[in-house]
Amino acid sequence: MQPLLTRLRNRQWRLTAQRRVIAEVLAGEHVHLTADEVFERSRAILPEVSRATVYNTLNELVGMGELFEVTHVDGRKRYDPNVEERHHHLVCVDCGRMLDVLADDPRLPEGQQHGFEVLRVEVTFRARCPDCVPVATV
Amino acid sequence: MQPLLTRLRNRQWRLTAQRRVIAEVLAGEHVHLTADEVFERSRAILPEVSRATVYNTLNELVGMGELFEVTHVDGRKRYDPNVEERHHHLVCVDCGRMLDVLADDPRLPEGQQHGFEVLRVEVTFRARCPDCVPVATV
DNA sequence: GTCCCTGCAAACGTTTTGCACACAG
DNA sequence: CTGTGTGCAAAACGTTTGCAGGGAC
Numbered sequence A, B: 001m002q003p004l005l006t007r008l009r010n011r012q013w014r015l016t017a018q019r020r021v022i023a024e025v026l027a028g029e030h031v032h033l034t035a036d037e038v039f040e041r042s043r044a045i046l047p048e049v050s051r052a053t054v055y056n057t058l059n060e061l062v063g064m065g066e067l068f069e070v071t072h073v074d075g076r077k078r079y080d081p082n083v084e085e086r087h088h089h090l091v092c093v094d095c096g097r098m099l100d101v102l103a104d105d106p107r108l109p110e111g112q113q114h115g116f117e118v119l120r121v122e123v124t125f126r127a128r129c130p131d132c133v134p135v136a137t138v
Numbered sequence C: 001g002t003c004c005c006t007g008c009a010a011a012c013g014t015t016t017t018g019c020a021c022a023c024a025g
Numbered sequence D: 001c002t003g004t005g006t007g008c009a010a011a012a013c014g015t016t017t018g019c020a021g022g023g024a025c
Helices: A004-010 A017-026 A035-045 A051-064 B004-010 B017-026 B035-045 B051-064
Strands: A068-071 A077-080 A088-092 A098-101 A117-128 B068-071 B077-080 B088-092 B098-101 B117-128
Touching: A004 A017, A017 A035, A017 A051, A035 A051, A035 A077, A051 A077, B004 B017, B017 B035, B017 B051, B035 B051, B035 B077, B051 B077
Parallel strands: A088 A117, B088 B117
Antiparallel strands: A068 A077, A088 A098, A117 B117, B068 B077, B088 B098
């Protein structure tokens, strides 16, 4: 399980300062940033990064299969660099915190297939995280 | 299992011609329209419907719990009026066709809960529908 | 040296909002 | 009659694109 940057180097991906910073910002588990968050964090490291480059790079990485797009109720797309380990998501309905989790894929019963050929399953556990659980005593 | 319009009447929901048409357009199973599709179909029935009213009404219905927002990979939100029967979704990765399906909820193992209190589970089966399955013979 | 990545700003599609008027209750 | 739903147009928001210049290989 190589880090993202190493995988990109091995692919002979054209590496500029901007693209390296973006890849570094995206590295890790439980990372599910919006494009704008990637932009902010990249810019904090390297001011010479533009929004357009962030969007271009994110789309390129998604196309290469090095990044997943995750849909997160609010309109904005989020990006998940954890492409090597099949996982699902646990999301806090209050603060939006999102963790990678391992859980069995549910199966679609025969009678419910409607002739479709199932390719994969996405599961999102909607939950309340420890910081957002209301305190019992008032 | 009352139809949407009946439920809305029972709630004393202020009923105008526009809102009635919008509610009618949304009725049924396997209905997952975008805001703009709701707008188009409503306007075909009643030309005196504006985009703003469609958006206002959709948001109100979501807030009332009479409509679910479904996230559908592409940026646009879709609206699902099937709020009475717990169900998951089967989506064609090619044409985007979306059906309601019944399947068991997966369980999140103890060791994966991270202290979260799970409220509900959303499952999306990504698949290829019969119309989009590539033909074997070339 | 070549090709493609880059920043900027403008364009885009979707959703929201401010306002005066209209209508359901 | 009153409160709130309405259309319109403009704005907001996230994202994409066109273009001239620059840097990786």
